[in-house]
Amino acid sequence: MREWFSRTHVQKHQLITPTLHYWVSAQSLHFHKMTAQALFFLLLLLFSFSANSFHGDEDPTIRTMEQFSGYPIHDSHSSIPNSVYSLSVDAQSLQKQIDELSTFSDTPAPSVTRVLYTEKDVLGRRYVKNLMGLAGLSVREDAVGNIFGRWDGHEPELAAVATGSHIDAIPYSGKYDGVVGVLGAIEAINVLKRAGFKPRRSLEVILFTSEEPTRFGISCLGSRLLSGSENLVKALETTTDGQNISFVDAARSAGYAKDEVDLSSVFLKKGTYSAFVELHIEQGPILEEEGISVGIVTAIAAPASLKVEFEGNGGHAGTVLMPNRNDAGLAAAELGLAVEKHVLESGSIDTVGTAGILELHPGAINSIPSKSHMEIDTRDIDEERRNLVIEKIHQSAIGIAKTRGVKLSEFNIINQDPPALSAEPVIKAMETATRELNLTSKLMISRAYHDSLFMARISPMGMIFIPCYKGYSHKPEEFSSIQDISNGVKVLALTLAKLSLQQ
Numbered sequence: 001m002r003e004w005f006s007r008t009h010v011q012k013h014q015l016i017t018p019t020l021h022y023w024v025s026a027q028s029l030h031f032h033k034m035t036a037q038a039l040f041f042l043l044l045l046l047f048s049f050s051a052n053s054f055h056g057d058e059d060p061t062i063r064t065m066e067q068f069s070g071y072p073i074h075d076s077h078s079s080i081p082n083s084v085y086s087l088s089v090d091a092q093s094l095q096k097q098i099d100e101l102s103t104f105s106d107t108p109a110p111s112v113t114r115v116l117y118t119e120k121d122v123l124g125r126r127y128v129k130n131l132m133g134l135a136g137l138s139v140r141e142d143a144v145g146n147i148f149g150r151w152d153g154h155e156p157e158l159a160a161v162a163t164g165s166h167i168d169a170i171p172y173s174g175k176y177d178g179v180v181g182v183l184g185a186i187e188a189i190n191v192l193k194r195a196g197f198k199p200r201r202s203l204e205v206i207l208f209t210s211e212e213p214t215r216f217g218i219s220c221l222g223s224r225l226l227s228g229s230e231n232l233v234k235a236l237e238t239t240t241d242g243q244n245i246s247f248v249d250a251a252r253s254a255g256y257a258k259d260e261v262d263l264s265s266v267f268l269k270k271g272t273y274s275a276f277v278e279l280h281i282e283q284g285p286i287l288e289e290e291g292i293s294v295g296i297v298t299a300i301a302a303p304a305s306l307k308v309e310f311e312g313n314g315g316h317a318g319t320v321l322m323p324n325r326n327d328a329g330l331a332a333a334e335l336g337l338a339v340e341k342h343v344l345e346s347g348s349i350d351t352v353g354t355a356g357i358l359e360l361h362p363g364a365i366n367s368i369p370s371k372s373h374m375e376i377d378t379r380d381i382d383e384e385r386r387n388l389v390i391e392k393i394h395q396s397a398i399g400i401a402k403t404r405g406v407k408l409s410e411f412n413i414i415n416q417d418p419p420a421l422s423a424e425p426v427i428k429a430m431e432t433a434t435r436e437l438n439l440t441s442k443l444m445i446s447r448a449y450h451d452s453l454f455m456a457r458i459s460p461m462g463m464i465f466i467p468c469y470k471g472y473s474h475k476p477e478e479f480s481s482i483q484d485i486s487n488g489v490k491v492l493a494l495t496l497a498k499l500s501l502q503q
């Protein structure tokens with residue numbers, strides 16, 4: 001598996017287009033024979049070739065199907081040049097849109113803070129819906145605010161091909177995470193429209209609600225619901241934010257969850273989409289370091305989160321002597337080290353664990369912590385290996401509580417999502433598109449999770465990564481060049497085109 005993931009492709013465009021090939025042989029014919037008759041035949045041939053290419057075919061759909069699929073529908077058409085190389089991204093407009101969307105933020109530039117269902121989130125959504133409309137997409141929203149922009153194919157009854165990402169941003173983050181996969185997807189549609197492409201399967205751009213867990217502590221809320229999570233529907237009935245505003249009230253304030261809404265109405269049937277592709281910044285340094293244009297994601301590591309609480313007697317920091325203590329803070333500290341130990345024991349570089357939250361009560365310098373609260377994140381691309389780490393952490397927590405004489409008052413697995421593998425046909429479409437666009441690419445795994453993790457439950461999935469500056473993400477320094485973004489958009493456009501033509 002490791003080799004599979006680290007294999008690097010430096011792909012070169014090696015084909016001479018049929019037109020060029022034909023032209024070269026025509027030139028040599030011209031120089032060898034140099035007769036008026038040959039020249040006449042040549043002109044005649046050239047004329048009939050171009051007439052056939054651009055005017056002679058009564059069915060424009062078949063012509064574009066050939067151009068975009070990269071293989072001929074009819075043998076007689078095999079000489080039609082592949083027009084993919086003319087795919088043009090309006091980089092200036094796209095950069096302008098990314099910049100404009102970043103101004104809908106609750107913190108000053110260059111940071112972006114856009115939290116679910118806040119005023120800025122609603123404005124950002126409006127901005128995206130407007131762009132979808134301008135791209136000629138028909139827009140629909142579901143009860144939690146997942147937004148769908150659809151371009152009907154000429155066989156709209158077939159399962160559509162979808163793409164998309166999120167626009168919510170954690171406090172003081174950057175303007176590219178998620179946004180590139182939403183605005184870039186709309187631009188990919190524009191690219192295909194400008195190139196005269198006619199999709200067979202419909203294409204849909206999705207803006208997912210709340211990929212970030214900022215407000216309600218639930219990551220990938222929108223895509224989790226789309227993938228049919230009954231547990232989430234139940235949980236959302238009682239979920240509140242830090243201000244004690246319920247999820248449903250917050251959704252209503254943003255214009256969603258109207259009336260007595262059943263959130264399971266959001267679920268999508270398996271088979272709604274024939275494929276889902278997400279364009280995203282890498283959020284890691286590999287592509288930039290290796291000078292590679294595109295990462296083709298083969299698997300997404302999945303997180304599990306744990307909540308742990310220890311309780312002790314507390315007491316005065318001066319008067320309670322060391323042998324008489326049961327320090328809940330030290331129990332947590334010890335568990336933090338145990339997390340690191342168990343993760344390292346797995347022996348795999350793909351296993352990671354982080355104790356990112358540690359709160360002590362009462363939190364005074366002269367008081368022994370009577371209570372500690374920890375939240376632990378652990379991930380892997382191998383579910384079994386990750387779950388073994390969780391089990392070891394649990395055993396350690398029990399053991400630590402015992403030896404320190406504290407109570408393990410909570411050990412809760414908040415979520416334990418399975419990792420996702422990209423679908424072979426989607427990987428193939430992404431690889432072919434990248435090769436045909438003469439871009440370098442690398443197969444890689446995503447160590448961050450994305451909406452694609454959940455879309456994989458209901459659709460064959462794939463992800464396209466583009467480089468980002470030093471791998472920075474979730475901070476204002478997050479940056480991807482418009483050249484890299486445009487490359488990603490081209491690969492996405494061509495991948496969507498190919499997938500939309502598949503049987």
Ligand SMILES: [Zn+2]
Binds near residue numbers: 166178211280
């Ligand atoms: Zn993201």
